[in-house]
Amino acid sequence: MATEEKHHDQTEAPVLEALENYHRSGELAFTPPGHKQARGADPEVRRILGDAVFHGDVLASGGLDDRRTRGNVLQRAERLMAEAVHAEHAYFSTCGSSLSGKAAMLTVASPHEKLLVGRDAHKSVVSGLILCGLRPVWVEPAWDPERHLAHPPSAEAYERAFREHPDARGALVTSPTPYGSAADIAAIAEVCHRRGRPLVVDEAWGAHLPFHPDLPPWAMDAGADVCVTSIHKMGSGLEQGSVLHLQGGLIDPADLASRADLLGTTSPSVLLYAGIDGWRRQMVRHGHELLTRTLELAGHVRTEIERIDGLHVNDADDFCGPGRAAEFDPLPVVIDLGELAISGYDTA
Numbered sequence: 001m002a003t004e005e006k007h008h009d010q011t012e013a014p015v016l017e018a019l020e021n022y023h024r025s026g027e028l029a030f031t032p033p034g035h036k037q038a039r040g041a042d043p044e045v046r047r048i049l050g051d052a053v054f055h056g057d058v059l060a061s062g063g064l065d066d067r068r069t070r071g072n073v074l075q076r077a078e079r080l081m082a083e084a085v086h087a088e089h090a091y092f093s094t095c096g097s098s099l100s101g102k103a104a105m106l107t108v109a110s111p112h113e114k115l116l117v118g119r120d121a122h123k124s125v126v127s128g129l130i131l132c133g134l135r136p137v138w139v140e141p142a143w144d145p146e147r148h149l150a151h152p153p154s155a156e157a158y159e160r161a162f163r164e165h166p167d168a169r170g171a172l173v174t175s176p177t178p179y180g181s182a183a184d185i186a187a188i189a190e191v192c193h194r195r196g197r198p199l200v201v202d203e204a205w206g207a208h209l210p211f212h213p214d215l216p217p218w219a220m221d222a223g224a225d226v227c228v229t230s231i232h233k234m235g236s237g238l239e240q241g242s243v244l245h246l247q248g249g250l251i252d253p254a255d256l257a258s259r260a261d262l263l264g265t266t267s268p269s270v271l272l273y274a275g276i277d278g279w280r281r282q283m284v285r286h287g288h289e290l291l292t293r294t295l296e297l298a299g300h301v302r303t304e305i306e307r308i309d310g311l312h313v314n315d316a317d318d319f320c321g322p323g324r325a326a327e328f329d330p331l332p333v334v335i336d337l338g339e340l341a342i343s344g345y346d347t348a
């Protein structure tokens with residue numbers, strides 16, 4: 001946290017603890033979910049999913065917390081997350097980065113306004129532009145003609161786009177890419193901040209970045225205003241668990257929270273909240289050690305695959321440098337099959 005003194009106990013997991021208390025109390029609500037702690041669910045469904053799924057599926061308010069959320073369960077979990085990853089605010093979301101990204105975009109720009117967007121954006125960003133009625137100013141990624149893949153656009157590309165479109169309300173960059181190449185976020189943030197505009201980072205593939213120094217810089221550390229992460233991609237949360245992170249004075253936290261509320265469900269899954277909350281605690285406690293081991297394993301896998309005739313594992317030398325990416329995350333192992341006469345689809 002940049003401005004507030006750290007005083008939260010990272011060994012706590014408010015969502016998990018509230019869930020445990022709910023079970024201990026033996027309450028059975030006259031409210032949704034209709035399966036009533038698995039009792040009403042189909043036996044075959046229970047057999048295959050396991051009752052734990054139903055036991056964790058309770059109302060967020062009027063179940064996990066009381067009807068007026070006086071326990072501040074979610075708020076406390078979000079505060080712990082913000083502190084753990086050096087953000088000022090964190091908001092849990094249960095519709096993936098697909099929804100968090102839209103909330104961020106709608107906070108930065110209003111319908112008919114311009115937003116600079118790296119052209120290698122995910123489909124959820126493109127659908128966000130359509131649904132929010134924003135006018136994209138496309139920023140060309142760093143295209144690798146040899147490997148036929150795109151790395152995040154450079155800071156200079158954002159600079160040029162802002163010069164041509166000074167009325168753009170802010171910028172969005174996807175970093176890291178699913179290939180593991182990452183942008184120079186600090187330089188792009190500087191381009192934005194010189195104009196008093198915020199930078200949004202689609203960091204769906206970067207939830208692990210805050211927890212190890214040998215990974216590319218994390219958007220909050222690099223000075224971005226908002227970043228969006230999927231906890232189910234590079235973290236161990238459940239599918240659809242996502243977190244919006246915010247810092248700095250360019251975006252009002254109430255605005256971001258209200259856009260997330262506008263787009264989000266009124267029945268958020270407590271299972272997803274629990275997955276996010278527990279993962280944050282795991283990473284604070286063991287993230288460095290787990291990621292050190294993961295980096296070693298990825299290194300080993302890379303070396304062994306590289307030995308196989310016809311296969312080449314792309315590394316920082318392939319992806320980084322002038323006209324290419326600024327940073328590299330070695331955990332996604334991208335294998336180049338160019339020397340073989342078969343496609344990636346056939347190989348998979």
Ligand SMILES: Cc1ncc(COP(=O)(O)O)c(C=O)c1O
Binds near residue numbers: 099122124242
């Ligand atoms: C770059 C990028 N942004 C956003 C998303 C959407 O994330 P989610 O699947 O959590 O909705 C994805 C999903 O693959 C992605 O790759």
